[in-house]
Amino acid sequence: MAEVLVYVDHVDGAVRKPTLELLTLARRIGEPVAVALGAGADATAAVLAEHGAVKVLTADAPEFTEYLVVPKVDALQAAYEAVSPAAVLVPSSAEGKEIAARLAVRIGSGIITDAVDLEAGDEGPVATQSAFAASFTTKSRVSKGTPVITVKPNSAAVEAAPAAGAVEALAVTFGTLATGTKVTGRTPRESTGRPELTEAAIVVSGGRGVNGAENFGIIEELADSLGAAVGASRAAVDAGWYPHTNQVGQTGKSVSPQLYIASGISGAIQHRAGMQTSKTIVAINKDAEAPIFDLVDYGVVGDLFTVVPQLTAEIKARQS
Amino acid sequence: MSLRIVVCVKYVPDATGDRQFTEDLTVNRDDVDGLLSELDEYAVEQALQISENSDDDVEITVLTVGPEDAKDALRKALSMGADKAVHVEDDDLHGTDVMGTSLVLAKAIEKAGYDLVVTGMASTDGTMGVLPAILAERLGVPQVTLLSEVKVEGGTVTGRRDGDTASEQLEASLPALVSVTDQSGEARYPSFKGIMAAKKKPVESWDLEDLEIEADEVGLEGSWTAVDSAAQRPARTAGTIVKDEGEGGKQLAEFLAGQKFI
Ligand SMILES: Cc1cc2nc3c(=O)[nH]c(=O)nc-3n(C[C@H](O)[C@H](O)[C@H](O)COP(=O)(O)OP(=O)(O)OC[C@H]3O[C@@H](n4cnc5c(N)ncnc54)[C@H](O)[C@@H]3O)c2cc1C
Ligand SMILES: Cc1cc2nc3c(=O)[nH]c(=O)nc-3n(C[C@H](O)[C@H](O)[C@H](O)COP(=O)(O)OP(=O)(O)OC[C@H]3O[C@@H](n4cnc5c(N)ncnc54)[C@H](O)[C@@H]3O)c2cc1C
Numbered sequence A: 001m002a003e004v005l006v007y008v009d010h011v012d013g014a015v016r017k018p019t020l021e022l023l024t025l026a027r028r029i030g031e032p033v034a035v036a037l038g039a040g041a042d043a044t045a046a047v048l049a050e051h052g053a054v055k056v057l058t059a060d061a062p063e064f065t066e067y068l069v070v071p072k073v074d075a076l077q078a079a080y081e082a083v084s085p086a087a088v089l090v091p092s093s094a095e096g097k098e099i100a101a102r103l104a105v106r107i108g109s110g111i112i113t114d115a116v117d118l119e120a121g122d123e124g125p126v127a128t129q130s131a132f133a134a135s136f137t138t139k140s141r142v143s144k145g146t147p148v149i150t151v152k153p154n155s156a157a158v159e160a161a162p163a164a165g166a167v168e169a170l171a172v173t174f175g176t177l178a179t180g181t182k183v184t185g186r187t188p189r190e191s192t193g194r195p196e197l198t199e200a201a202i203v204v205s206g207g208r209g210v211n212g213a214e215n216f217g218i219i220e221e222l223a224d225s226l227g228a229a230v231g232a233s234r235a236a237v238d239a240g241w242y243p244h245t246n247q248v249g250q251t252g253k254s255v256s257p258q259l260y261i262a263s264g265i266s267g268a269i270q271h272r273a274g275m276q277t278s279k280t281i282v283a284i285n286k287d288a289e290a291p292i293f294d295l296v297d298y299g300v301v302g303d304l305f306t307v308v309p310q311l312t313a314e315i316k317a318r319q320s
Numbered sequence B: 001m002s003l004r005i006v007v008c009v010k011y012v013p014d015a016t017g018d019r020q021f022t023e024d025l026t027v028n029r030d031d032v033d034g035l036l037s038e039l040d041e042y043a044v045e046q047a048l049q050i051s052e053n054s055d056d057d058v059e060i061t062v063l064t065v066g067p068e069d070a071k072d073a074l075r076k077a078l079s080m081g082a083d084k085a086v087h088v089e090d091d092d093l094h095g096t097d098v099m100g101t102s103l104v105l106a107k108a109i110e111k112a113g114y115d116l117v118v119t120g121m122a123s124t125d126g127t128m129g130v131l132p133a134i135l136a137e138r139l140g141v142p143q144v145t146l147l148s149e150v151k152v153e154g155g156t157v158t159g160r161r162d163g164d165t166a167s168e169q170l171e172a173s174l175p176a177l178v179s180v181t182d183q184s185g186e187a188r189y190p191s192f193k194g195i196m197a198a199k200k201k202p203v204e205s206w207d208l209e210d211l212e213i214e215a216d217e218v219g220l221e222g223s224w225t226a227v228d229s230a231a232q233r234p235a236r237t238a239g240t241i242v243k244d245e246g247e248g249g250k251q252l253a254e255f256l257a258g259q260k261f262i
Helices: A017-029 A041-050 A070-083 A094-107 A211-224 A235-240 A304-319 B036-054 B068-080 B098-112 B131-139 B190-199 B249-257
Strands: A002-009 A031-037 A055-059 A087-090 A111-119 A126-131 A138-144 A148-151 A166-169 A182-188 A202-206 A229-232 A259-263 A280-285 A298-301 B002-008 B012-013 B033-035 B057-064 B084-088 B114-119 B143-151 B156-163 B166-173 B177-181 B203-206 B225-232 B241-245
Touching: A002 A017, A002 A070, A002 A094, A002 A166, A017 A031, A017 A041, A017 A087, A017 A111, A017 A148, A031 A041, A031 A070, A031 A094, A041 A055, A070 A094, A087 A094, A094 A111, A094 A148, A094 B098, A094 B131, A094 B143, A111 A138, A138 B098, A202 A211, A211 A259, A211 B241, A229 A235, A259 A304, A280 B249, A298 B249, A304 B249, B002 B033, B002 B036, B012 B057, B012 B068, B033 B036, B036 B057, B036 B068, B036 B114, B036 B143, B036 B177, B057 B068, B057 B098, B068 B084, B068 B190, B068 B203, B084 B098, B098 B131, B114 B131, B131 B143, B131 B177, B143 B166, B156 B177, B241 B249
Parallel strands: A002 A031, A002 A087, A031 A055, A055 A166, A087 A148, A111 A148, A202 A229, A202 A259, A259 A280, A280 A298, A298 B241, B002 B057, B002 B114, B057 B084, B084 B203, B114 B177, B143 B177
Antiparallel strands: A111 A126, A126 A138, A138 B225, A182 B166, B012 B033, B143 B156, B156 B166
């Protein structure tokens, strides 16, 4: 069976969920060979094997942290040349997309970004994409070269499928472009203890209606009662009420959870672009005419300052 | 010293309009108003700021690849303050994908001459967000992408990239390619004076021949990707909407419990 390269997104050996989803999708088109780079790469092998990786190619070098993107492209290219895969799959993070894109140019292939589903087809893998703020669904293929496809988080259910997962060291030679962009400083993001926004099963978001950083506490409390991630509209982020890393939408994160709860968010097209593929959508807004209500499965027309705390209290009561 | 900046700007269908695909599964550009991609306004703004903060002689060229109407995007950028424009237009470009577009942009940037290329973080139509990285690869220059802060000084570009797990400080030597996010600072509105001045600024038109690109390297036929179908998502079935009369939170909890979220 054809091999499929899967680029591993991990933090010091802890594999992030979108990679496990990719392994599930990769098995539909071939045998997954995982590529894990950087510190802790070896430590990823066990979980990758458990989810279907027949092989895990690993490499670590200071270049991966000291320079931007290109060293990882050099490594992925080395893996590509070692394996001659039928396709290359990469998680659709900002960095993942850039790595995939540069690899595609180098190997003379087309690229599809932000796939939300993937299946085998007669002429190679067929990717489903969601276009124009999720108002269209398209099916596309790479028609030249080895398909390079980036896949959005929450595009497949994670399935266990134990495989050998033998670790092999990958030999990487860095090219002259690898050291072009130096990373001169790095401030890690503080963990909130909440689930990662793009991976969360439930997202609770607040917008301009939350009216102040201090009021985001009620959004967080609701999120915590559901084990959810917290999101925000750009209006709330621009006002400085919540960090930009939590922004949902076109220029923020794109989320596709089982449940999305929007409070005090009107539902502008750029916000919808980031949440419209959520399975169940709920909104709380005092304006019955707010466009967000066109999307909802359940909407409450009311003041979020009374509805949200009541909801949180009721959830806690039901759980105890 | 002089600094030549090329800003790539895209002409896109208005996101608040009714965007559609045509029969050949390319973007319908005829029935929706087009405009300069809002995210490219940030790129133009940063180029202008780099120019304003520089002791060098700075020349800003805005570049677009697109149909006739795409001139509107160039005009907007010129009225914001860019110095001149290049429009790459050719019937054979219809349906070009990101590999083809980046090929055309790379050749045009090389022909125009540059020390720095500035782009937006993503277009508001294709929304791929990969063109900047591809351009850097094609041009063989450092990519300094997704910056929320950018500075150019003494032949060096520095910036801040706010990533998923960390915020990074980046540094590269010119020539280089920069892409900027919408966190980089509000774009200015063109002044009346700017709009009048823009009318007199030069707009060059180049076609594929000028760039020594063969027709079969671009366009729908030459694409590296193929779209097989595009279907409008069925409208969501109307949801339940209740007015809060004191029990709104509890009713919502009941709905969530029914859906097994609680
Ligand atoms: C290029 C570009 C990119 C963008 N990217 C993004 C993006 O990534 N994400 C994003 O979100 N936006 C984005 N935007 C901005 C977007 O257009 C909207 O401006 C933004 O989403 C509005 O945020 P909002 O819904 O919180 O605020 P508003 O539109 O002001 O809505 C606030 C809502 O809160 C309701 N409300 C007020 N008080 C209460 C209360 N007490 N109880 C209940 N409801 C209340 C109001 O009725 C109103 O509907 C982008 C815009 C552009 C041009
Ligand atoms: C819904 C949709 C999905 C698509 N999916 C794919 C796909 O999966 N694979 C594929 O190969 N193509 C795809 N395309 C085509 C692709 O978007 C275009 O070929 C495009 O010109 C490059 O992509 P982008 O604008 O999305 O680039 P992005 O990477 O999103 O744009 C980044 C920046 O590049 C610059 N730029 C982009 N295009 C131009 C231009 N024409 N002129 C000047 N500057 C420009 C701008 O500065 C912009 O801010 C898709 C198009 C649409 C509408």
